[in-house]
Amino acid sequence: MRIVIGEGSCGIAAGAIKIHSAIEKYAAEKDIEIGITGCNGMCFLEPIVDIYDGKELIKRFVRVSESDAERIVNAVENEDFSSLSDIEISDEDKNFLDLQTRIALRNCGKTDPESIEDYMDNGGYKAIKKVLKMSPKEVIEEIKFSGLAGRGGAGFPTWFKWSAARKSAGEKKYIICNADEGDPGAFMDRAVIESDPHSLIEGMLIGAYAIGAQEMIVYVRAEYPLAIKRLEEAIKQAEKAGFIGENILGSGFSCKMRIKAGAGAFVCGEETALIESLEGKRGMPRLKPPFPAQSGFKNEPSNINNVETFANIAWIIENGGSEFSKLGTENSKGTKVFALTGKVNKSGLVEVPMGMTLRDVIYKIGGGIKNGKSFKAVQLGGPSGGCIPKELLDTVIDYKSLSATGAIMGSGGMVVMDEDTCMVGMAKFFLDFTAEESCGKCVHCRIGTKRMQEILTKIVNGEGEQGDIELLEELCGVIKDGALCGLGQTAPNPVLTTLRYFKDEYDEHISEHRCRAKECSAMLKYSINPEKCIGCTVCARNCPVKAINGELKKTHTIDQNICIKCGMCSKVCRFGAVSIG
Amino acid sequence: MDKIKLFIDGKEVLGTKGETILNIAAENGIEIPNLCHSKELKNFGACGVCLVEIEGNPKLQRACSAAIEDNMIIHTDTKRVKNARNAALELIMSDHEGDCVGPCSLNCPAHTDVQGYLKKIAEGKYSEAVEIIKKKIPLPASIGRICPHPCEAKCRRRLVEEPISIAYLKAFAADRDMESDSPFVPDIETGSGKNVAIIGGGPAGLSAAYRLILSGHSVTVFDSMPEMGGMLRYGIPEYRLPKSVLKKETENIKKLGVIFENNKKIGREEFSVLKKEYDAVLIATGAWKDMKIGCPGEELSGVFSGIDFLREINIGNVPKIGKKVAVVGGGNTAMDACRTAVRCGAEEVYVIYRRTRAEAPAEDIEIEEAIEEGVIFKFLTNPAEIIGENGKVKAVKLQIMELDEADSSGRRKPVPVDGKFEILEVDSVIAAIGQKYDSFGFEEMELSAKGMLLADEKNCSTNIEGVFAAGDATNKGASIAIAAIAEGNLAAAVINAYLLGVPFEKAEHRYSERNVTEKDYAEKEKAKRAVMPVKSPESRRHNFDEVINGFSEEQARNEAKRCLECGCHDYGECKLIRYADENRINMRKYKGVKHDIFTEKELVSIERDQGKCMLCGLCVRVCDEKIGKSLLGFRGRGFKTAIKPEFEHSEDIADCRNCLECEKICPTGALKIIK
Known part of the structure; x- marks a missing residue:
């Protein structure tokens, strides 16, 4: 039996490394195999420890702590897991994975990301072998047949980009992976690279063969150190195995691969800014046309796809484009x-x-x-x-x-x-982000998003005026029309959609100085209900600015001039005497 | 290569495949505005000003980089294009901080180029200074002496210590110019064959006459008084503006060919003759009718109006005012009247004013000098009745007043204190409380509700074709001389266009204005305002000699050197402000914080004003692509992005070969050569 510990960044953050060491300690000199895997996606259950019998997953333990290590090892040794029911995954939680259909994430949380053998045992690098016997045109046809569209956001058909790059004349061609994942709260790319780097390499190899590229470059943000480490290791393994380098598998096709760590500017996820950054310049978008397929990195034809897009490629080649296109809807496949x-x-x-x-x-x-x-x-x-x-x-x-x-x-x-989320505050959160992350090149984005952010700040601070919404709407329109790149052109979307669906919340902030979600502190007033207050003094003692007055066993009051609306009184009151209005 | 056909704004044009829309449009006389493009450099696409709409393309395209295609239909002036373009300009302006022109010039009704002439005075080039001044003011020696100088009120030097003595420097330069061997003489355009009659030889009429004669028209000025100058001659006392100075200046205008017809009062019949015989007529008769106090006793002998009193003195008559005189009013005319009364031998001169000194519209220096000359100010009093004896003034009964809340004009409203009065025994009362237009003879002209001559403020036109009006006679009524001059200039421009048969449109200029406080000048070296040497109160009380002695040359040049040169050195060439005007943008549409504003030396001899830098990147790119040095670069992110030297080490600056290409290519005044 084998104990497998989930060691993606999320698992590690939850304590997987300590658990791993503890299990190693208890399993020392016992005939128990210990392995690692990446992230299976169940972040809410980390750390996760799986027990395999051969290829079969027989038990999954969740929210494991260091102190569970010994009993897990003992259970495995005795092949009796009855005492571990408290940490075994519930049937309800199993649903989380069972209801999914995994292609891009097919190996995530299953295979060992640091082992090319494990990847190959699970069918890896079969697709590239198949591809090398096909013509590039056939490969592109297969991708076209699958209906795969770019997963980075824009949803442009992958085959079309490949075909354009293939047809472009150039001394050298490049295939680039965009792993500059920057959206707040998004971690798909990181998980794929950390958990299954070889599927990315194989997908890129297939793409490189299809367009005739001589070099593969992964642009990954430096904030993903584990992803970079595992990908570096995987590239070495793949080079050693003959999948990367000169005359790959004797096919005559040669392609190098390298990683470029980006410094974490959001705009570098925009493909032309990414190319500028690759070239060692400041990450600012270029004018399009020319498109990268015509003139990209070093002014040579270049194809850029997102991590998830590449992670689908080997599966499509293996199983056929038609299998992929069976999934999905009329206009979106897979x-x-x-x-x-x-x-x-x-x-x-x-x-x-x-x-x-x-x-x-x-x-x-x-x-x-x-x-x-x-x-x-x-x-x-x-x-x-x-x-x-x-x-x-x-x-x-x-x-x-x-x-x-x-x-x-x-x-x-x-x-x-x-219901506790203020939609105006939410829109402001995203505008804070885009205004900060604007590269500063074009006027509409650099100044326009700043002005939008200022208006939103005014509104959440209870200083909104009549006409602000109209001005916001106008700014949204002109920024969409005038910004140079996708970052600027889409920056107004959070405001446009909140205005479309939650305009009443904007109106309430402006006309009534009211935030229904009670998130906008400037519009809140904390007060103590004399009927409920027993004078326990807890609130007064916890108030960080000493805004609460009152003696023991007497009703307390809040001095509104001092109150900073931190909400501490409300949190500590055990009698529900603090009302927020 | 074969040409392809396309359409720009409905015009069919030909071009070669691969060329940009911007270039093809320019070749065909269609200017698409752009701020970050240069033919010498690679396309950049930062400013978003050159956006155009292409039929069939859902997105607006940047004309600087979009290549033309066969049968492309391009629009450069749709509503959507204009909105996006104007938004770019309005957004830039919301983050742009610089003074297009100095606040002195902006606050001058005639927009005189103060900064320009102060520079010439500092250099000792007085005639060149006068050349600049006379582009706006044809009577600088006179105006420089009497102007209440709104320019000085806004002079930024006041944030350092005190404003520059702008007004008098103008008079100084004009005096020196007139004394010089080769005084400034303007060029006159060749004759147009058209003639203009100007009724009224005051500041408005003379300014219009000056401009129109320079434009090549024949000009005749009619005036009812024996001398030209209007209120400058007959309203302002000798001790403030010597008649000899004014005479020299009016004579200079005459020398240019303007015909002066004095002692010609224009009545109804004369007016109809003028209308027939002249191609255009300008009414600039001023406001010579006095306003009444409105209290009992005003009909008594010994009650004068301020204007009449001053006019009589200026003609050479001395009205019998007695030993005790009360002057009613708090404006400059009241000051002229009381100080003149002192000079006429009155022993006790009172100024009756219903508000306090703080609210008095008169110049503070005038009040100060009047007090020095012994005038007694009775603030917070108002005449309730002029008491007579045998039909002559004996005393004035004063209602004691107090100040209430501020009224619509922002001044605190005076209200009577119930039952509190004071009797002041006087021999005469001079009422200097306002002036009105006298419509006698011009009955066919339309009047405003307040009885002023109605003229379009944008083009001076009246209800009669070919008859224009300007100055104190019109609209809002009496104001300061420089305002009349500004209107005279405008009237001349309008009449010139009218005579040439071309449409006139008043140029509407937008200005960027810097928001500064004392703090911004904390480091500035202080230099006190030049003190004007004046005669002592004792030596000036009994005569009409000019009160001031004037600056020495050293004083004047040093004073002019105090100028902070607030106005932008590149104003005339600035593409940004030109587009702002052409597209009639709203300069204050978007409000918000501005990026870090500071001026810093960079490279060998360049100074960058970050307030005016709009990050078009032309300087960065010219240094990189054309010079091959890459000494400048973008730094920071988002709204804080700024262009700065790529490396802030002196050795890299040493690599700058001072080619000044960056300064030359800058579309605004952000880059300046340090001399």
Whole structure:
């Protein structure tokens, strides 16, 4: 039997390394194999320890702590797990994975990311062998047949980009992987690279062969050290195995591979800014045309795809484009990975077939809203995307249906919000982000997003005026029209969608100085209900600014001139005497 | 290569495949505005000003980089294009901080180029200074002496210590110019064959006459008084503006060919003749009718109006005012009247004013000098009745007043204190409380509700074709001389266009204005305002000699050197402000914080004003692509992005070969050569 510890970044953050050491300690000199795997997507259950018998997963223990190590080892040794029912995954939680359809994440949380053998044992590098016997044109045809579209956000057909890069004349061609994942709350790319780096390498190799590239470059943010380490190791292994380098597998096809660590500018996820950064310049978008397929890195034809896109490629070649296109809807084929976060019970990585409804993802897989609160909206596509309200929960996941709501498919950020989320505050959060992350090049984005952010700040501070909404709407329109790159052109989306679905909240902030979610502290007033206050002095003692006056056993009062609306009094009061209005 | 056909704004044009829309449009006379493009450099696409709409393309395209295609239909002026373009300009302006022109010039009704002439005075080039001044003011020696100088009120030097003595420097330069061997003489355009009649030879009429004669028209000025100058001649006392100075300046205008017809009062008949015989007529008769106090006793002998009193003195008559005189009013005319009364031998001169000194519209220096000359100010009093004896003034009964809340004009409203009065025994009362237009002879002209001559403020036109009006006679009524001059200039421009048969449109200029406080000048070296040498109160009380002695040359040049040169050195060439005007943008549409504003030396001899830098990147790119040095670069992110030297080490600056290409290519005044 084999003990496998989930050691993606999320598992490690939850304590997987300590558990690993403890298990090693107790298993020392016992005939127990210990292995690691990446992230299986169930972030809410980390750390996770799996028990395998050969290839079969026989037990899964969740929220494991260091102190569980000994009994796990003993249980494995005795092949008796009856005493571990307290940490065994529940049937309810098993649903999280069982309801998914995994292609891009097929190996994540199953195989050892640091072992090429493990990858190959699970069918890895079969696709490249198959591809090397095909013509590049046939490869592109197969991808076209699959209907795969770019998973980075824009959803452009992958075959089309490959074909354009293939047809472009150039001395050298490049295939580039965009792993500059920057949306707040998104971690799909990181999980794939950390958990299954070889599937990325194989996908890129197939792409390189299809377009005739001589070099593969992965642009990954430096904030992903584990991903970089595992990918570096995987590249070495693949080179050693003859999958990367000169005359690959005797086919005559040669291709190098390297990693470029990016410094973490959000805009470098925009393909032309990414190329500038690769060239050692400041990451600022270029004018398009020319498109990278015509003139990209070093002015040579270049193809850029996202991590998830590449992670699908080997599977498509192996199983056929038609198998892929069986999944999904009329206009969107295959599956999509989402980083499900926010006020949802089960947060983590999910991969679902296109066509599933948002409701199913959030309620069936995600287990509904935390703390019994009610669902308000879900933000798709991060700062470039938009929110989708309750009434549209039955919208199916496909490019067309999501765009129709004003949101976008995006790269996979899916942030769930409940009744306690202020939608104006949410829009401001994203504008804070885009204004900060604007590269500063074009006027519409650099100054326009700043002005939008300022207006939103005014509104959440209770200083909104009549005309602010109209000015915001106008700015949204001109920024969409005038910004140079995708970052700027999509920056107004969070505001546009909140204005579309939650305009009443904006109006309340401006006209009534009221935030129904009670998130905008400037508009809140904390007061003590004399009928409930018993004069216990707890609030007064905990108030960080000494705004609460009152003697023991007498009603306390809050001095509004001093109160900073931190909410501490409300948190510590055991009698529900603090009211927030 | 074969040419392809396309359409720009409905015009069919030809171009070669691969060329940009911007270039093809320019070749065909269609200017697409752009701020970050240069033919010499690679396309960049930062400014978003050159956006165009292409039929069939859902997105707006940047004309600087979008290549033309066969049968492309391009629009450069749709509503969507204009919105996006104007938004770019408005957003830039919301983050742009610089003074297009100095606040002195902006606050001058005639927008005189103060900064320009102060520079010339500092250099000792007085005639060149006068050349600049006379572009706006044809009577600088006179105006420089009497102007209440709104320019000085806004002079930034006041944030360092005190404003520059702008007004008098103008008079100084004009005096020196007139004394010089080769005083400034303007160029006159060749004759147009058109003639203009100007009724009224005051500041408005003379300014219009000056401008129109320079434009090549024949000009005749009619005036009812024996000398030209209007209120400058007959309203302002000799001790403030010597008649000899004014005479020299009006004579200079005459020398240019303007015909002066004095002692010609224009009545109804004369007016109809002028209308027939002249191609255009300008009414600039001023406001010579006095306003009444409105209390009993005003008909008594010994009650004068301020204007009449001053006019009589200026003609050479001395009205019998007696030993005790009360002047009613708190404006400059009241000051002229009381100080003149002192000079006429009155022993006790009172100024009756219903508010306090703080609210008095008169110049503070005038009040100060009047007090020095012995005038007694009775603030917070108002004449309730002029008491007479045998039909002559004996005393004035004063209602004691107090100040209430501020009224619509922002001044605190005076209200009577119930039952509190004071009797002041006087021999005469001079009422200097306002002036009105006298419509006698011009009955066919439309009047405003307040009885002023109605003229379009944008183009001076009246209800009669070919008849224009300007100055104190019109609209809001009497104001300061420089305002009349500004209106005279405008009237001249309008009449010139009218005579040439071309449409006139008043240029509407937008200005960027810097928001500064004392703090911004904390480091500035202090230099006190030049003190004007004046005659002592004793030596000036009994005569009409000019009170001031004037600056010495050294004083004047040093004073001019105090100028902070607030106005942008690149104003005339600035593409940004030109587009702002052409597209009629709203300069204050977007409000918000501005990026870090500071001026710093960079490279060998360049100074960058970050407030004016709009990050078009032309300087960065010219240094990189054309010079091959890459000494400048973008730094920071988001709204805080700024262009700075790529490395802030002196050795890299040493690599700068001072080619000044960055300064030359800058579309605004962000880069300046340090001399």
